[in-house]
Amino acid sequence: MSDSLFTPVSLGDISLSNRIVMAPMTRDRAGEGDVPTQLMVEYYAQRASAGLIVTEGVQPSPVGKGYWRTPGIHSAAQVEGWRKVADAVHAHGGRIVMQLMHCGRVVVPANRGFEADVIAPSAIPCPVQVPGPDGTPMDCAMPREIAAAEIPALLEEYAAAARNAIAAGLDGVELHCASGYLINQFLNPASNHRTDEFGGSAENRARFPLMVLKTLAEAIGPGRVGVRISPGNPYNAMDPSDPAATFGPFIAGVDALGLAFLHVADMALPELDTLAFLRANFSGAIIANNNLKADSARALLDAGKAQAVSFGRAFIANPDLVERIAADAPLAKPDYALLYTGEARGYTDYPAYSA
């Protein structure tokens, strides 16, 4: 029987030569002006045998930046930088989509290197510390509430970012709706206390997130837009309770848009079989993630619970993860102390396997 991990698949307009996806991972290696560096070109090219790479989170605007040395997609220089990344991945036969990550309230201003607002659905600070420029945990800034009148401009920022990603040659975008960043802040009752049409009921909390997805689909075509969620994930002070209620109206709206894929970090919740819930409410392709090994990933594909699977940490120290899985070769372990140093060490110096 053929190995489901190595069966080609199309996610919307994006055709993958295998079903092993590299999950998005922030690595803090952007250069001056939040422009992708040559080091990043090398890093992504090394991992291009993945059926699809989802880039690290990329800010669609300066206001979307919260962490140190994260790349953007709102300036001409950033577009040129990403073009080198996309060209290198394509030259190695890979596919790559950009994760659009607006941090919302999860911002340490010292990480930005410029002055900009900190915005969120409500003026509630994120009660979690985030590493500052030297790695020391620092408090997040107090955000100001986004005015309803600002929503059209925010949507236009997302549309411009998606058009820029396509102009840079990427194959599409993934909207980061997980892990407590801006979109998740709208969806979640802990961070959204609004009393207008963007707050209150789960339907209202899903309104802005769905407007963003519709805007992205109109900007670059629904077959090039994916979405990432992590129901029940308490990261960045999200209320993890009742994930089906929080995500139900959102998933219904996502399903209607006909997007390329739904990427889910399955938190293995006691109260919800997340993959079964999504399969029952979403008719498109699902990329499953979180703590997978080759065997458990294959089992999800074989059972039809997912159409592709993603690996995060395994790609850090195994640039040739796809080849290692194919050869049943051992996996190298990453050095977690080197995740965010900004250097080549612990980033591009993990070798491919040699028996």
Ligand SMILES: Cc1cc2nc3c(=O)[nH]c(=O)nc-3n(C[C@H](O)[C@H](O)[C@H](O)COP(=O)(O)O)c2cc1C
């Ligand atoms: C260093 C690191 C950075 C990450 N950055 C992001 C990110 O920018 N966006 C995102 O959606 N998830 C991010 N994640 C989560 C991963 O995409 C993935 O969901 C997580 O590692 C679980 O998958 P795994 O068990 O295969 O590692 C990050 C994870 C790690 C380890």
